[in-house]
Amino acid sequence: MEGMHIPVLVKEVIDFLRCESSGVYVDCTIGDGGHSYAILSRSAPGGMVVGIDQDIEALKYAKERLSCFKERVIFIHDNFCNIKEILKRINILKVDGILLDLGVSSRQLDSAERGFSFSHDAPLDMRMDRRRGISAADLVNDLSFKDLLGILRRYGEERWSYRIVKAIVREREAHPIRSTSQLADIVKSVIPISYRSKKIHPATKTFQALRIEVNKELTVLEEVLRDAVDLLNHGSRICVISFHSLEDRIVKEIFRGMERECSCPSEIPVCMCRGKRTLRGLTKKPVIPSEDEISINPRSRSAKLRVAERL
Numbered sequence: 521m522e523g524m525h526i527p528v529l530v531k532e533v534i535d536f537l538r539c540e541s542s543g544v545y546v547d548c549t550i551g552d553g554g555h556s557y558a559i560l561s562r563s564a565p566g567g568m569v570v571g572i573d574q575d576i577e578a579l580k581y582a583k584e585r586l587s588c589f590k591e592r593v594i595f596i597h598d599n600f601c602n603i604k605e606i607l608k609r610i611n612i613l614k615v616d617g618i619l620l621d622l623g624v625s626s627r628q629l630d631s632a633e634r635g636f637s638f639s640h641d642a643p644l645d646m647r648m649d650r651r652r653g654i655s656a657a658d659l660v661n662d663l664s665f666k667d668l669l670g671i672l673r674r675y676g677e678e679r680w681s682y683r684i685v686k687a688i689v690r691e692r693e694a695h696p697i698r699s700t701s702q703l704a705d706i707v708k709s710v711i712p713i714s715y716r717s718k719k720i721h722p723a724t725k726t727f728q729a730l731r732i733e734v735n736k737e738l739t740v741l742e743e744v745l746r747d748a749v750d751l752l753n754h755g756s757r758i759c760v761i762s763f764h765s766l767e768d769r770i771v772k773e774i775f776r777g778m779e780r781e782c783s784c785p786s787e788i789p790v791c792m793c794r795g796k797r798t799l800r801g802l803t804k805k806p807v808i809p810s811e812d813e814i815s816i817n818p819r820s821r822s823a824k825l826r827v828a829e830r831l
């Protein structure tokens with residue numbers, strides 16, 4: 521299929537998940553279905569996948585690709601932060617493995633009209649779920665100078681944030697900023713030539729920051745991790761693939777916290793699990809793609825996989 525997303529670290533994920541024919545696995549970010557395909561193949565003939573995506577178009581491709589597995593896959597159009605309600609709705613109480621492969625897929629990035637990339641001129645949208653939320657154009661045109669600056673600094677860690685936001689505000693006073701190229705040109709115009717990288721587009725960090733804010737990516741990640749761990753059977757594993765340091769830090773810190781403490785709700789006066797640890801980390805350092813994988817799929821170069829096991 522043209523434009524298909526190449527899944528990253530597939531062998532590593534499959535080995536960590538130890539897929540079995542009696543298992544139920546949740547792919548929280550099914551995308552084009554690459555990881556799910558591998559999970560279903562490894563867990564044949566009986567293993568099941570609940571595949572979640574908030575992008576209806578991604579689900580369309582996943583359904584086509586995974587049609588050969590018939591009723592072994594359940595497709596859910598929702599945000600993964602609702603994982604508990606989703607599983608309750610389909611009468612699943614516990615699962616044998618969970619995968620989150622964060623961010624956007626190559627198909628979303630390469631699909632011009634979605635507005636995720638400065639490589640195509642398109643409306644500045646960036647919403648993964650186009651049924652709801654605020655587009656990147658709305659943020660850029662409506663937020664105050666201070667709020668926009670905060671987003672670029674926090675989520676883009678952009679050194680030139682102040683200059684960029686000043687230029688955005690100047691431009692939007694003349695006419696609204698509606699397209700990806702318009703924004704990319706504004707950013708490019710204020711970053712000194714001597715600081716521009718040959719490999720990375722000057723607007724990369726600005727686009728990343730806006731995408732994170734539009735999709736509330738860090739907030740939903742924090743929400744889903746605790747709920748996901750609660751849903752794991754004892755001895756089952758959660759795998760998280762992240763693509764930038766902000767995500768990786770959240771995964772590392774939440775896993776570390778759960779490796780130390782129990783997860784009983786604070787309103788329970790006497791701790792139910794008597795302070796037992798909830799998780800055992802299996803990756804002291806994150807697993808990263810091999811040189812071979814990066815040469816075949818350059819987009820995998822920033823991937824980091826962290827895995828933990830429910831105790």
Ligand SMILES: C[S@@+](CC[C@H](N)C(=O)[O-])C[C@H]1O[C@@H](n2cnc3c(N)ncnc32)[C@H](O)[C@@H]1O
Pocket residue numbers: 525526527528548549550551552553554555556572573574575578598599600601621622623624625626648740
């Ligand atoms: C990197 S891709 C996953 C690719 C997939 N593993 C594969 O093999 O094709 C990430 C996918 O997760 C989806 N996604 C990102 N955040 C999400 C969220 N909060 N809830 C549900 N889906 C999400 C995106 O729409 C995208 O399709």
